[in-house]
Amino acid sequence: MNFFSLLSLPRSRRSVIFNLLPTPFSSSLFCDTPFVRPRLNIALFNPSPRPFISTPPKSRFRTIAAMSDLSVDLTAPNGVKYTQPTGLFINNEFVKSAKGETIDSIDPATEEKIASVQAAEVEDIDKAVKAAYAALRHESWKGVSATDRGIMMYKLADLIEEHKETLATIDAWDNGKTYNDALDIDLAECVTVIRYYAGWADKTYGQTISTIPQKFAYTIRQPIGVVAQVQKLTLFRIPWNYPLSMATWKLGPALACGNTVVLKAAEQTPLSILFLGTLIKKAGFPPGVVNFVNGYGRVAGGALVSHPLVDKVAFTGSTATARVIMGEAAKTLKNITLETGGKSPLLVFGDADLEQAVKWSHMGIMSNQGQICTATSRILVQESVYDEFIPEFLETLKTVSKVGSQWDNDTYQGPQVSKVQYERVLEYIDIGKKEGARLAAGGEPLNIGGKGTGFFVAPTVFTNVTTKMRVWGEEIFGPVVVIASFKTEEDAIALANDSQYGLGAAVFTQNIERAHRVASEIESGMVWINSTQDSDPRVPFGGVKQSGIGRELGEAGLEAYSQIKAVHVNMGTRL
Secondary structure, eight states: OHHHHHTTTTGGGGOOOOOOOOOOOOOTTTOOOOOOOOOOOOOOOOSSSOOOOOSOOOOOOEEEEETTTEEEEOTTSSSOOOEEEEEEEETTEEOOOOOEEEEEOOOOTOOEEEEEEEOOOOOHHHHHHHHHHHHSSHHHTTTTHHHHHHHHHHHHHHHHHHTHHHHHHHHHHHOOHHHHIIIIIIHHHHHHHHHHHHHHTOOOOEEOOOOTTTTTEEEEETTTTSSSSOOOEEEEEEEEEEESHHHHHHHHHHHHHTOOOEEEEEESOHHHHHHHHHHHHHHOOOOOOEEEEEEIOOOOOHHHHHOTEEEEEEESSSHHHHHHHHHHHHHHTOEEEEOOOOEEEEOOOTTOOHHHHHHHHHHHHHGGGGOEEEEEEEEEEEHHHHHHHHHHHHHHEEEEEEEOOOTTTTBBBBBOHHHHHHHHHHHHHHHHHTTTTTEEEEOBBGGGGSSOOOOBBBEEEEOOOOOOOHHHHHHSSSSSEEEEESHHHHHHHHHOOOOOEEEEOOOEOOOHHHHHHHHHSOOOSOEEEESSSSSOSSBBBBOEETTEOBSSSSSHHHTTTTTEEEEEEEOOOOO
């Protein structure tokens, strides 16, 4: 397989990722320091010589060897031993919360507690924000050249790669995603994204603009909300479905542009981001540049969004929560980036390669337990092939979607992330049944291993759905798909756009004119032609309508964390 065919693989099934460091695509994009060090590395993702854990032990029990106030030594079900930090990561140190409140991390496969971590209160958030604010003015970060910022980021990527087995273990244990997906997909993406933005750190140029003979102007890119070299700080809140991947999507461009960061992890998956804190310190980032806090959304999240020293909020999560954040951020006119919900359509036309359409359709909704913001959860099939598509899709579901422990090599679908999410998915399945949709597969909780524990849901398919049904229009965020038919291209576009969301969409056809025509008409931030869930650090990611504001990844990711300043120079015009 060659370089470009590897890059074409979808995010949810890409086991090898290239480490691509950007060349200056445009000489007029951004400006920080004048150093230029173009690098292009097209070598394959090179696994470290550390042992690859391909067949984890079957043991489901963890052991605690030792424990301190702010860390605990754990042995994961796959045999990996590591020290788990449990404090708030502020100023490059792990500290206790003001009131000593904690959040329990639960293994969604066994419902057993893994560890308890400190939960931030309002005063803890204030400390974290002030630490980041102070770091902005300290020479240890303020005076660092863009080239040296990039070097720190390269070091961070190397450390993530070095510890990838441990980080993958933590996310699989904490989240329920399969260990193999966490290692081969999520961690590979984390390394690639950080290296991509590390390459941009010293390649952010401004533009010189000729005006009149006695005058000219130039532009520079500066971090959001500041003048000169005083860089403002950024607040992040990341989701639980891809804890580390989503963190690097935001950390990469923010650090490349010189911001400082306060990041709040989702309370359902608090562990891996704390381990990342140890790597931040090892990589050489000064105290206060990156701060990680755990806490409950209403307390910690609310305090972060409303804090007067925070200038930007970047959020990935539900549309309902985004509305609250946007309203709070508006009180102080904070810059925001929101990546929210989706109900993405996948269109299969009569001339499509049906075998490929079935495989991609299955992967687009059932991978990662259906917990994907861009999940193609509405499949629209042209009437001429509908009766052929349905049985093939159900057969693929039966043969591929093995539900089981996240540690088993043949597991395709692990447990849902939490009891709340598990019950939410089952509630929507019940709603679909009551609304009159035909249940073609699944529709029930699963008892894996006969233990009666774990948040496992059978992959579920509804047919005979109408646009008035809640399962058609509302985001479920689980392994549940609705399949409907259409007659004409116009019908397909109308059905695809019949949604409050507009994040992703997929089109399957062998008619290239139709493919581009439909892609243009669908109301979404991204369209995949003859694939789904493709993602690349060089390509912008984001939605329209109620699926978000702004873009992440690519050059757009840099634009989200910087702003243009115009400087006018008078060389001789006198009044």
